[in-house]
Amino acid sequence: MKKRILTGDRTTGKLHLGHYVGSLKNRVYFQDTYDSFIILADIQALTTHFEDPKKINQGIMDVAIDNLSVGLNPEKITLFQQSQVKSIAELTIFYSMFVSVNSLRHNPTIKTEAKQYGYKDLSYGFLGYPVSQAADITFCNADLIPVGDDQLPHIEQTRKIVRRFNELYGKGKDILTVPEALLSEISRLPGIDGNAKMGKSLGNAIYLSDNKEIIDKKVRMAKTDTNRIHLNDKGNPQVCTVATYHKAFNLSDYGNLCEMCKNATIGCSACKKELADALNKELEPFRERRAYYEERPKIVGEIIAEGSRKANIIGDNMVLHVKDAMHLLI
Numbered sequence: 141m142k143k144r145i146l147t148g149d150r151t152t153g154k155l156h157l158g159h160y161v162g163s164l165k166n167r168v169y170f171q172d173t174y175d176s177f178i179i180l181a182d183i184q185a186l187t188t189h190f191e192d193p194k195k196i197n198q199g200i201m202d203v204a205i206d207n208l209s210v211g212l213n214p215e216k217i218t219l220f221q222q223s224q225v226k227s228i229a230e231l232t233i234f235y236s237m238f239v240s241v242n243s244l245r246h247n248p249t250i251k252t253e254a255k256q257y258g259y260k261d262l263s264y265g266f267l268g269y270p271v272s273q274a275a276d277i278t279f280c281n282a283d284l285i286p287v288g289d290d291q292l293p294h295i296e297q298t299r300k301i302v303r304r305f306n307e308l309y310g311k312g313k314d315i316l317t318v319p320e321a322l323l324s325e326i327s328r329l330p331g332i333d334g335n336a337k338m339g340k341s342l343g344n345a346i347y348l349s350d351n352k353e354i355i356d357k358k359v360r361m362a363k364t365d366t367n368r369i370h371l372n373d374k375g376n377p378q379v380c381t382v383a384t385y386h387k388a389f390n391l392s393d394y395g396n397l398c399e400m401c402k403n404a405t406i407g408c409s410a411c412k413k414e415l416a417d418a419l420n421k422e423l424e425p426f427r428e429r430r431a432y433y434e435e436r437p438k439i440v441g442e443i444i445a446e447g448s449r450k451a452n453i454i455g456d457n458m459v460l461h462v463k464d465a466m467h468l469l470i
């Protein structure tokens with residue numbers, strides 16, 4: 141039997157190159173070898189955007205199309221919507237009994253996001269979303285979770301929950317599988333402004349759905365080595381966003397370009413032009429698939445409904461096991 145992958149994204153808007161490098165690329169790569177589940181995390185999106193449900197609704201479609209456009213094959217993978225899978229909500233409740241509030245408060249990603257959104261008094265749902273994420277991962281007993289490094293605290297929290305659950309209710313048997321994170325080589329892409337992280341809400345992202353003109357323009361704006369002012373100044377690729385992007389999207393020329401930068405034999409704008417070309421080359425096949433699905437939203441809806449149906453069957457069965465282990469069946 142194939143091992144299982146589960147990963148996904150909150151549906152607050154379109155996905156960007158950071159998502160692609162950190163996780164989507166691995167999703168495509170592993171779709172043949174693993175039984176792959178991709179979650180459209182609309183409940184998790186509500187934890188920060190509960191006042192903006194229309195945005196989440198649009199986000200479900202956008203994120204689904206982003207996933208399909210990069211080459212995930214709906215015949216192979218299970219693409220499903222979190223709020224349609226009841227077992228996720230049920231497992232969240234059960235796990236919440238033994239997860240400590242302090243462990244959530246100290247979760248570094250929760251802390252960073254709370255700061256970023258300016259939250260002082262955290263909502264119950266926001267503080268608890270790592271518990272809900274543990275339910276996302278365990279309803280189907282996923283083995284491997286391809287994610288960017290910002291998600292590591294959540295995977296660690298899930299592993300703790302699983303171990304604790306098995307210890308409490310397993311009677312020597314493992315009911316739940318302890319999952320493992322799968323990091324890609326470049327698990328965090330900087331923003332075009334040079335910020336350490338590319339983020340939807342940071343306004344520094346290149347989107348998978350950006351067309352050629354936008355990509356060319358954004359790459360022209362990207363931050364390089366700020367000490368390199370004149371063409372004959374020698375550059376330092378280690379502090380250059382564009383160099384990091386070359387490494388992620390144009391690896392065959394990366395070494396050479398770094399040498400030329402260090403010797404001042406290539407200028408930033410020529411180097412950026414090469415990057416924009418490499419990016420457009422990588423994104424071109426995605427654009428064709430995107431156009432296909434954008435013209436057929438009904439097909440996308442059917443893919444999500446079918447995936448959710450399949451996820452429900454697996455999840456309902458898991459909840460039965462869990463309830464049995466917890467002595468809740470009479």
Ligand code: TRP
Pocket residue numbers: 146147148149150179181184273276277285287291
């Ligand atoms: N928290 C993830 C993000 O912000 C999205 C997500 C929800 C997820 N459930 C998941 C990722 C389960 C991996 C596994 O991108």
